Amino acid sequence: xxxxxxxxxxxxxxxxxxxxxxxxxxxxxxxxxxxxxxxxxxxxxxxxxxxxxxxxxxxxxxxxxxxxxxxxxxxxxxxxxxxxxxxxxxxxxxxxxxxxxxxxxxxxxxxxxxxxxxxxxxxxxxxxxxxxxxxxxxxxxxxxxxxxxxxxxxxxxxxxxxxxxxxxxxxxxxxxxxxxxxxxxxxxxxxxxxxxxxxxxxxxxxxxxxxxxxxxxxxxxxxxxxxxxxxxxxxxxxxxxxxxxxxxxxxxxxxxxxxxxxxxxxxxxxxxxxxxxxxxxxxxxxxxxxxxxxxxxxxxxxxxxxxxxxxxxxxxxxxxxxxxxxxxxxxxxxxxxxxxxxxxxxxxxxxxxxxxxxxxxxxxxxxxxxxxxxxxxxxxxxxxxxxxxxxxxxxxxxxxxxxxxxxxxxxxxxxxxxxxxx
Numbered sequence: 045x046x047x048x049x050x051x052x053x054x055x056x057x058x059x060x061x062x063x064x065x066x067x068x069x070x071x072x073x074x075x076x077x078x079x080x081x082x083x084x085x086x087x088x089x090x091x092x093x094x095x096x097x098x099x100x101x102x103x104x105x106x107x108x109x110x111x112x113x114x115x116x117x118x119x120x121x122x123x124x125x126x127x128x129x130x131x132x133x134x135x136x137x138x139x140x141x142x143x144x145x146x147x148x149x150x151x152x153x154x155x156x157x158x159x160x161x162x163x164x165x166x167x168x169x170x171x172x173x174x175x176x177x178x179x180x181x182x183x184x185x186x187x188x189x190x191x192x193x194x195x196x197x198x199x200x201x202x203x204x205x206x207x208x209x210x211x212x213x214x215x216x217x218x219x220x221x222x223x224x225x226x227x228x229x230x231x232x233x234x235x236x237x238x239x240x241x242x243x244x245x246x247x248x249x250x251x252x253x254x255x256x257x258x259x260x261x262x263x264x265x266x267x268x269x270x271x272x273x274x275x276x277x278x279x280x281x282x283x284x285x286x287x288x289x290x291x292x293x294x295x296x297x298x299x300x301x302x303x304x305x306x307x308x309x310x311x312x313x314x315x316x317x318x319x320x321x322x323x324x325x326x327x328x329x330x331x332x333x334x335x336x337x338x339x340x341x342x343x344x345x346x347x348x349x350x351x352x353x354x355x356x357x358x359x360x361x362x363x364x365x366x367x368x369x370x371x372x373x374x375x376x377x378x379x380x381x382x383x384x385x386x387x388x389x390x391x392x393x394x395x396x397x398x399x400x401x402x403x404x405x406x407x408x409x410x411x412x413x414x415x416x417x418x419x420x421x422x423x424x425x426x427x428x429x430x431x432x433x434x435x436x437x438x439x440x441x442x443x444x445x446x447x448x449x450x451x452x453x454x455x456x457x458x459x460x461x462x463x464x465x466x
Contacts, residue, residue: 049256053242053249060250062095067172070251077173077253079180080260084239086250087187087202088149088156090165096157097150111145114155118143124283131283134158137272138202140189148245158187162203163267170205170264182206182260185268186236188245192280199240201232204268207260231257232268291406305410305446310363312336315445318403331372332440334400335431337365345430349422350442354415362444364409367431368400368417373438400443409445417441 054075060066066089077083091097100110119132123139132143136158144158159165166183173181185203190196201209211229239252275281282290319334337343340360346367347359359365401411417440428435 047256047258049238049254051238051242052253052255053247054251054253055249057089057249057251060089060092062092062097064093065172066090066093066169067176070169071173071176073251075253077177077179077181078255080182080255080258081179082182082184082207082235082254082257082260083169083173084184084186084235084243084252084254085166085169086199086243087144087159087162087185088146089250090159090162090169090185090203091156092150094159094165096159097154098157099153100155102153111142111147111155114145114157115143118145118157122286123281124286126283126285136162136202137269138187138189140187144187144202159185159203163205163269164203166203166205166267167264180206180260180262184232184235184239186239188240199236199243201230201236201268201271204232205264207232207257208265209268209270230271233271304449305358305362305412305444306449307361308363308447310409310446314407314409315364315366315404318400318407318409321403321406322399331370333369333371333433333437335367335369335433337367337431342431346427346442349426349430350415351420351422354442355412355444358412358414358444359442362412362414363446364404364444365414366400366443366445368440368443369433369437370440371434371437373436400441404443404445408447410448412444414442414444 054070054073056073057069060069066085070083098110098114100107115130115132118134119130120135120137121133122130123133124131129141130143131139131141133139134143138144138158146156147154150156162185166185170181170183173179173183183203183205184201184207186199187202188197189200191198209230209232211231217223235254235257239254242252243249315336322334323330323332337346343360343365346365347356350359401413404411417438421439424437424439425435427433427439428437
């Protein structure tokens, strides 16, 4: 049977100022602290004691400028932004609004920054209490964060010492005999949220004690940094707008990946999405049709009517083979600069072909133009019979596509010596 856990606020710590000894302040409260208690401390008083405060001018414009400068200084990367709100990754690896820069519960002429190393702060406080009181407690340093997909905020652990940050249930079985394969409880975050229920935001009680968790380890442990998800495994490392911008930049990387296609099959959904984009963006979209040629028989029939030269291997084996048509033909294809209508027709064709390439690339597919339609198109009757389409449809070209045969390097934010300013 689970043991009860109690959460008790520690009142009376008073105003904390730069240079104060937090261990001495907590020890002086006269609380009945015991071995295996967990002391949960709001990061604000840790920041105050460590002098992590920046001055701000009294006027609103100057105050905002100072706030933005502080956020910039504490930011390692911007994750998302909307209006004046920025969600950033701090140098600690924490993802939070405004890099944790906060004006609450500090003098009006100051802003508070997060502790430089919250885990180190927790270790110092733990060691200080052990020296003064002769007890072994755990320390959790907390800050308030919002959460993706949910309104409201909660306290989470940004520093910890003397406690395992995770309680790993993987490899165990539940009461129904099911194997637990992914369950790992973020214990220190749960403690942070529970302690905030008795600390509050306006009560002036920045410290609480959690009792009943059970025997705690003797060492400091890995700290709260162990809960920071590595970027390579973070599926939501960017906000929506930022991910879209990164995707647009990475499209060029795919376009430059060469024309070597992986033999890996390409399912239908990304091709359908690309066609939807093409139809929506090309000039005169209602007149465009795209035929995905898949069966060996249809590919052979297409190859038999295409004028050469073309890459026979691509026609036979490319994971994606698309033939573009216009349902209403255009008559003029001569590049006659004195005929604006003819030039406009040619440009509309080129617009559609370019849209094909870009839409497929946006799905991560390498695009190769197999046979253009502007010059020497196949016989329309033979082509119509080969692909079972009306002979009146105008052939605009054949494109091959597939996943890149080699890994595509993402766009680098720093162009290095390729970018010059004068």
